[in-house]
Amino acid sequence: MSTTLAAGTASSQRRIAFATIIGTTIEWYDFFIYATSASLVFAQLFFEPAGKSIALLLSFATVGISFLFRPLGAFLAGHFGDALGRRVMLVITLILMGAATTLIGILPTYSQIGIAAPILLLLLRILQGLSAGGEWGGAALMAVEHAPAGRRGRAGSWPQLGVPLGFLLASGMTALMTGVISPGDAFLQWGWRVPFLVSVVLIVVGFLIRRSVSESPVFAEIAKRGKQTRAPIVALFKNHWRLVILAALVFVGNSTLGYMTTGGFLNNYAITEQGLDRTVVLVAAAVAAGVWFFSTLIAGYLADIIGRKNTFLVGFAVQAAVVFPIFWLVDHGGVPGLYAALILISIGLGLTYGPLATWYAELFPASIRFSGVSITYALGAVFGGAFAPMIAQMLLGATGSTVAISSYLLLATLLGAIGALCLRDRPGIPLGPDHEVEQTAGGSVFAPRHAAPELAATR
Incomplete structure (x- = not known):
């Protein structure tokens, strides 16, 4: 894609931004409403016969197991996204996520259909994982x-903004149900279903918006020239596996800490271990999501000013500084301490999430870019956030202390920083199919900055 072509799309930037943010917000609302409910109701309604402690672990495990299917979703979406286009995959993943979320809202509980209830719940969560694995790369x-x-x-921060907005919407909707519309037992009886059923309306809105945007100009040029890669995943792992590992580590550093909140662990800890009111905790999570939104937005601007790598390194420094204080604040600070902890987490998360889409897109060649960003993101999620709530719960049970949890979060943060240090910043690199030689070379410090033309042949 030429520079002229890229500049020619400037008039459509607002429409693309709106469509990207709204669609991604809806997609992640659906994903997070499950994680929020996992810590509040699923243990009682679907896993109660296992006993209170094991039921909670099983409930958190279903959050993590879905991540194991995100790479499969990324593989499928990457393959067809590189072959058929970005827009079509965005529409398909949105519909899949919405259908799975709505079905969870009408799912019978264990007391009604027995063991079939948690099995069906897990299957629907897997469908959510497949959709989430494929959606992000296309939006990015x-x-x-x-x-x-x-x-x-x-621009790369736009799809990232949908994540805190989706979490804010999920937390806010659940807080509304627990505190106003269906407080107490009514929430367990029927109120928890409403946020899932709302997904029907959201999906219709998202579908109409995503159908209205034009295809990515990079893919349009690839398709026009017939340059689609026949086996993009094979080419990705044959020529760029080191890059995939390093970039995935970057997201491990972000998602492990992120899923302390979005995965429901810190919410449940504040409620069960510190005795804070459920609705108060959900409102605090929603406020923190607002902070996460603005820190993500700021990070996108910083990425254009000081670079992608430097923004990440600042964010990881913030994360490393807060992983121990956050639990002290929750343990000793009451509700103000909870707010302070969640806000501190959100600042670091935004700085290590806002530039992610842009940096990933600039790392991979055009013909395999959808596969590259989707699979890398999914692998980072699997090895980072997937089982972070369950691991944290196990560490708490084994040690009776949050020190082990904070140490675990610090290790993940350091791994993310190492990954960032090993990648190169490539702002301004042409993204079109005419520049694959340049795109193929120099993504990490372990690769030469210049490649022979034959190395760009990724088919």
């Missing part, structure tokens, strides 16, 4: 590939 590329080179950092 639609935003970044439409943007002029000098504004890719802020």
Whole structure:
């Protein structure tokens, strides 16, 4: 894609931003409403015969197990996204996520259909995992590939904004149900279902919006020239496996800490271990999601000013500084301490999430980019956030202390920083199919900055 072509899309930036943010918000609302409910109701309604402690572990495990299927979703979406286009995969993944979420809202509980209830719940969560694995890459590329080179950092933050917005919406909706519409036992009886059923309306809105945007100009040019890669995943792992590992480590550093909140562990800890009111905790999580939104937005601008790598390193430094104080604040600070802990987490998360889409897009060649960003993101989620709530719960049970949890979070943060240090910043690199030689070379410190032309042949 030429520079002229990229600059020619500037007039559509607002429409692309709106469509990307709204669609991603809806997708992640669906994903997070499950994680929020896992810590509040699923242990009682679907896993209660296992006993209170084991039921909670099983409930958190279903959150993590779905992540194991995110790479499969990424593989499928990456393959067809590189072959058929970014937009079509965005529509398919949105519909899949919405259908699974709505079905959870009408699912009978263990007391009604026995062991079939948790099995069906897990199957629907797996469908959510498949959708989440495929959705992010398409949204990221639609935003970044439409943007002029000098504004890719802020454009790449648009799909990232949908994640805190989705979490805010999920936390806010659940808080509304627990505190106003169906307090007490009514929430366990029927109120928890409403946030899932609302997904029907959201999916219709998201579908109409995503259908309205044009295809990524990079893919349009690839398709016009017939340059689609026949086996993008094979090419990715044959030529870029080191890059995949390093970039996945970056997201491990972010998602492990992130799923302390979005995965429900810290919410449940504040409620069960510190005795805080359920609705108060959910409102605090929603406020923190707002902070996460703004820190993510700021990080996108910073990525265009000081670079993707530097923004990440600042964010990881913030994360490393807060992983021990956050539990002290929750343990000793009451409700103000909970707010302070969640806000501190959210600042670091935004700084290590806002530039992610842009950096990933600039690392991989055009013909395998959808596969590259989707699979890397999914692997980072699996080895980072997937089982973070369950691991944290196990560490708490084994040691009776949060020190082990904070040490675990610090290790993940350091791994993310190592991954960031090993990658190169490539702001302004052309993203179109005419520049695959340049795109193939120099993504990490272990690769030469310049490649022979034959190395760019990724088919």
